[in-house]
Amino acid sequence: MSVIQEVAPRERAGVRREALYFAVRNGKLMTGLGIVAALLLLGLLGPLFADVPPNEYGPRPMTPPGGEYWLGTTTFGQDIFAQFVHGLRATFAVGVVGGGIAAVIGMIVGFVAGYLGGIVDEVLTMLTNIILVIPTLAVLLIVNAYLGIRSVAVQGLFIGLTQWPWAARAIRAQTFSLRTREFVDLARMSGSGAGRIILREIAPNMSSYLFMTFILLFGGSVLIASSLDFIGLGPTEGVSLGLMLQNATQWSALQLGMWWWFVPPGAAITAVVGALYVANVGLDEVFNPKLRET
Amino acid sequence: MLRLQDVTKEFRVGALGGGRVTAVDRVSFDVAPGEVVSLIGESGSGKSTIGRMILGLHPMTDGSITFDGRPVRAAKDYYRHVQGIFQDPFSSFNPVFKADRVFAMIKESYHPGVPEEEWDERVRAALGDVRLNPDQVLGKYPHQLSGGQLQRLLIARALLLDIRLLVADEITSMLDASTRIDVLNLLAELKARGLGVLYITHDLSLGTYLAERTVVLRAGNVVEMGLTDRVFGDPLHPYTRELLSAVPRLHEEWADAAAVDTCLYHARGGSGGLLEADPGHFVACARLESC
Amino acid sequence: MSLQVSELRVHYRTLRGEVRALDGMSFDLGDGEILGLVGESGCGKSTLGKSLIRMDGRMRHVGGQVVLDGRELPIADDRRMTGFRFREISLIPQYAMSALNPTRKIRRMVTELLKSRGVTLDAAELGRRMDQVGLPREVLDRYPIELSGGMRQRMVMVVSTLLDPSVLIADEVTSALDVSTQKAVARALLGFRDGGYVKSMIFVTHDIALTRHIADTIMVMYAGKLAEKAPADVIVKAPRHPYTRLLIDSLPEVGVRHAERRLEGIAGSPPSLLDPPAGCRFRDRCPLAGDECAEEPPAAEIAPAHHVACWRA
Numbered sequence: 001m002s003v004i005q006e007v008a009p010r011e012r013a014g015v016r017r018e019a020l021y022f023a024v025r026n027g028k029l030m031t032g033l034g035i036v037a038a039l040l041l042l043g044l045l046g047p048l049f050a051d052v053p054p055n056e057y058g059p060r061p062m063t064p065p066g067g068e069y070w071l072g073t074t075t076f077g078q079d080i081f082a083q084f085v086h087g088l089r090a091t092f093a094v095g096v097v098g099g100g101i102a103a104v105i106g107m108i109v110g111f112v113a114g115y116l117g118g119i120v121d122e123v124l125t126m127l128t129n130i131i132l133v134i135p136t137l138a139v140l141l142i143v144n145a146y147l148g149i150r151s152v153a154v155q156g157l158f159i160g161l162t163q164w165p166w167a168a169r170a171i172r173a174q175t176f177s178l179r180t181r182e183f184v185d186l187a188r189m190s191g192s193g194a195g196r197i198i199l200r201e202i203a204p205n206m207s208s209y210l211f212m213t214f215i216l217l218f219g220g221s222v223l224i225a226s227s228l229d230f231i232g233l234g235p236t237e238g239v240s241l242g243l244m245l246q247n248a249t250q251w252s253a254l255q256l257g258m259w260w261w262f263v264p265p266g267a268a269i270t271a272v273v274g275a276l277y278v279a280n281v282g283l284d285e286v287f288n289p290k291l292r293e294t
Numbered sequence: 295m296l297r298l299q300d301v302t303k304e305f306r307v308g309a310l311g312g313g314r315v316t317a318v319d320r321v322s323f324d325v326a327p328g329e330v331v332s333l334i335g336e337s338g339s340g341k342s343t344i345g346r347m348i349l350g351l352h353p354m355t356d357g358s359i360t361f362d363g364r365p366v367r368a369a370k371d372y373y374r375h376v377q378g379i380f381q382d383p384f385s386s387f388n389p390v391f392k393a394d395r396v397f398a399m400i401k402e403s404y405h406p407g408v409p410e411e412e413w414d415e416r417v418r419a420a421l422g423d424v425r426l427n428p429d430q431v432l433g434k435y436p437h438q439l440s441g442g443q444l445q446r447l448l449i450a451r452a453l454l455l456d457i458r459l460l461v462a463d464e465i466t467s468m469l470d471a472s473t474r475i476d477v478l479n480l481l482a483e484l485k486a487r488g489l490g491v492l493y494i495t496h497d498l499s500l501g502t503y504l505a506e507r508t509v510v511l512r513a514g515n516v517v518e519m520g521l522t523d524r525v526f527g528d529p530l531h532p533y534t535r536e537l538l539s540a541v542p543r544l545h546e547e548w549a550d551a552a553a554v555d556t557c558l559y560h561a562r563g564g565s566g567g568l569l570e571a572d573p574g575h576f577v578a579c580a581r582l583e584s585c
Numbered sequence: 586m587s588l589q590v591s592e593l594r595v596h597y598r599t600l601r602g603e604v605r606a607l608d609g610m611s612f613d614l615g616d617g618e619i620l621g622l623v624g625e626s627g628c629g630k631s632t633l634g635k636s637l638i639r640m641d642g643r644m645r646h647v648g649g650q651v652v653l654d655g656r657e658l659p660i661a662d663d664r665r666m667t668g669f670r671f672r673e674i675s676l677i678p679q680y681a682m683s684a685l686n687p688t689r690k691i692r693r694m695v696t697e698l699l700k701s702r703g704v705t706l707d708a709a710e711l712g713r714r715m716d717q718v719g720l721p722r723e724v725l726d727r728y729p730i731e732l733s734g735g736m737r738q739r740m741v742m743v744v745s746t747l748l749d750p751s752v753l754i755a756d757e758v759t760s761a762l763d764v765s766t767q768k769a770v771a772r773a774l775l776g777f778r779d780g781g782y783v784k785s786m787i788f789v790t791h792d793i794a795l796t797r798h799i800a801d802t803i804m805v806m807y808a809g810k811l812a813e814k815a816p817a818d819v820i821v822k823a824p825r826h827p828y829t830r831l832l833i834d835s836l837p838e839v840g841v842r843h844a845e846r847r848l849e850g851i852a853g854s855p856p857s858l859l860d861p862p863a864g865c866r867f868r869d870r871c872p873l874a875g876d877e878c879a880e881e882p883p884a885a886e887i888a889p890a891h892h893v894a895c896w897r898a
């Protein structure tokens with residue numbers, strides 16, 4: 001029995017203050033979030049500076065980057081900077097929609113299964129496992145082939161609906177261990193129902209975990225959306241980083257030496273996803289005292 | 295007030311829940327207002343399971359638990375009168391919130407209409423009842439308080455309700471020697487005010503300090519129960535004797551347990567009815583005289 | 586004299602500064618002696634046990650030295666300590682459950698452990714020692730999960746003393762056990778000393794009543810310092826430090842009833858070791874405290890083998 005807890009661990013400051021203290025001092029977290037924030041800002045503000053519609057054919061095709069066209073133009077004279085900043089918007093949108101939907105479903109399923117247990121848990125776990133083993137990309141291909149994806153929002157929705165199972169499993173496991181803690185019993189004896197206990201007792205204990213889940217789902221959605229766009233199953237309207245890559249390939253940008261067509265979208269996707277994963281590692285270090293660099 | 299009648303609990307174990315383990319086997323006893331009853335047993339005796347069944351946190355398999363003649367159910371109006379406190383004070387508080395949130399939860403559920411100032415007065419009065427200085431404990435996080443302070447906070451929380459029965463499950467076993475006796479003294483004061491207490495413990499010395507009556511459990515069965523003085527002054531069951539001899543005493547040498555003939559107990563399959571050896575002293579042993 | 590600890594200071598690094606968990610501890614442990622180390626949570630008793638075996642990353646050796654059988658222990662140097670651990674000084678941890686690898690049968694685990702120390706297993710000796718603590722030989726062919734808490738604890742005892750260490754540290758080995766198992770484990774510990782498997786032993790616990798049945802000498806710690814050290818009987822029957830007296834008086838015993846004899850705890854709580862106050866650390870809770878207590882009392886030997894750190898003892 002841990003009567004024997006030494007004084008030291010109890011002396012630490014409030015958990016939240018401590019987390020913030022380590023967060024601002026964590027290089028990985030700050031770098032990762034910084035890159036994401038810079039790209040997000042570019043996606044939000046960029047379209048204000050690029051007054052050309054992104055897909056409009058311009059008068060000077062195949063121009064390398066320069067003063068007039070900052071990132072050059074495509075074979076059809078489209079302004080690549082305009083495409084890039086609009087594409088960034090689409091990429092962030094699909095990340096938020098896809099990651100958000102997956103996180104919400106994952107949390108609901110995970111919390112309910114983990115807290116209620118019993119038959120509810122068995123049914124939900126079975127459902128989770130079924131969706132988990134279905135090859136997501138194949139389903140998305142089929143769905144797309146039959147229904148067609150018209151907009152970024154619909155693409156995000158489909159990604160979200162297929163990405164939640166691993167999040168649900170992780171959250172269920174955490175909930176399972178938390179619900180046996182005595183403060184949950186105490187809440188029950190204070191007249192709280194299941195929903196209130198999940199929302200107000202269990203979830204706050206996992207806030208860092210839930211945040212990390214969302215970050216990972218966000219990165220995953222961006223990556224899947226880009227892959228879908230690249231193989232030609234992206235939204236038929238608008239523009240995205242994946243679509244830019246697809247067009248660049250389709251019109252032989254590589255062979256023509258038009259590096260400015262495919263490098264910016266490729267680099268941006270890598271940067272967003274990479275920075276999110278780096279930030280996630282940083283977050284891990286912030287919330288897990290054992291990983292903290294002292 | 296509280297009455298257990300043939301309470302039984304079986305847990306399903308193994309693949310597909312095929313096997314069954316009996317954790318509590320036909321246990322019957324009662325607790326009256328203003329009375330402390332000790333439920334003593336080692337690990338695996340089923341003592342905590344009984345406590346949790348009384349609190350409606352575990353369903354029971356068979357038998358009945360009634361409070362004022364009505365069956366126990368995990369509902370708001372039941373918890374107004376019956377509350378529990380557990381072993382680990384640090385696990386009883388949600389670590390991400392301030393400790394006094396346990397009071398706010400009571401207010402929200404049971405006294406939503408009470409004005410803030412009046413509620414604050416009541417909280418301070420309850421803290422005074424458990425000998426805590428409100429300024430030292432309010433607004434603090436659980437890890438900033440000691441185990442003894444946290445257990446008192448929980449007792450104060452119960453006092454804010456119309457509490458009549460407290461299930462205290464090993465509430466002092468994680469506290470230091472110099473503070474745990476104060477928590478016990480506090481229970482004694484509450485008992486004098488008419489509170490019934492079921493004191494669950496593995497520690498005989500703590501169990502005998504407060505309790506009028508004692509129930510000794512072994513592997514889910516009651517082996518002996520009755521007035522504390524009788525059960526430990528004149529233990530009849532071999533298991534009670536063995537338990538008593540194993541307790542390290544401060545001022546006495548460790549006596550070897552008198553040679554005991556456990557077969558008497560086993561001969562009855564470890565269960566069966568209790569015999570009334572003398573008035574109010576029950577024992578689960580077939581042949582009292584030869585033990 | 587097998588172990589001499591002098592002016593040992595060990596601090597814990599925390600966010601808010603250094604916690605002075607051990608703040609100048611000095612004591613001797615004789616050959617064949619069992620020392621019961623008692624105190625409340627946070628008094629530094631577990632820190633002392635750990636310091637003698639392995640410091641964790643947050644611990645820092647600030648001063649003082651430890652001499653074992655005439656050689657100084659390099660307690661701050663984890664690598665050099667490896668040569669001493671298990672051979673010269675050994676530990677039975679509180680949770681034997683986590684000390685045993687769950688995927689290995691006991692026999693294989695013991696063999697591997699000894700191999701890692703360059704020793705081959707003497708099966709006959711192992712068997713003899715298992716008999717000594719009342720463990721059947723079949724235990725070797727089982728997995729840790731198949732043993733009860735008491736059996737696991739005894740198995741770890743046998744394993745950690747196989748190389749006949751000079752000093753054995755038993756850290757709260759009985760606190761998670763049932764009373765009847767507790768007695769068996771305590772007796773087994775005594776048997777180890779009497780059988781010469783270990784020369785001397787430090788029994789760390791919060792249970793004074795139990796310590797008294799095992800230890801020759803009891804050392805009471807308070808807030809990182811020694812309060813009182815004396816033969817076990819003297820501590821129980823005639824303690825001199827006010828803290829020891831109050832502590833002993835607060836212990837309930839079977840048969841003591843609230844209605845007949847109301848016991849009292851000790852009001853207040855120990856000082857924070859982040860920035861401990863000057864002078865006697867028990868001063869704020871002490872009924873006898875006076876002006877001289879503003880100055881720190883040295884641990885004086887007021888009677889043979891009876892050390893007390895109190896001006897008013």
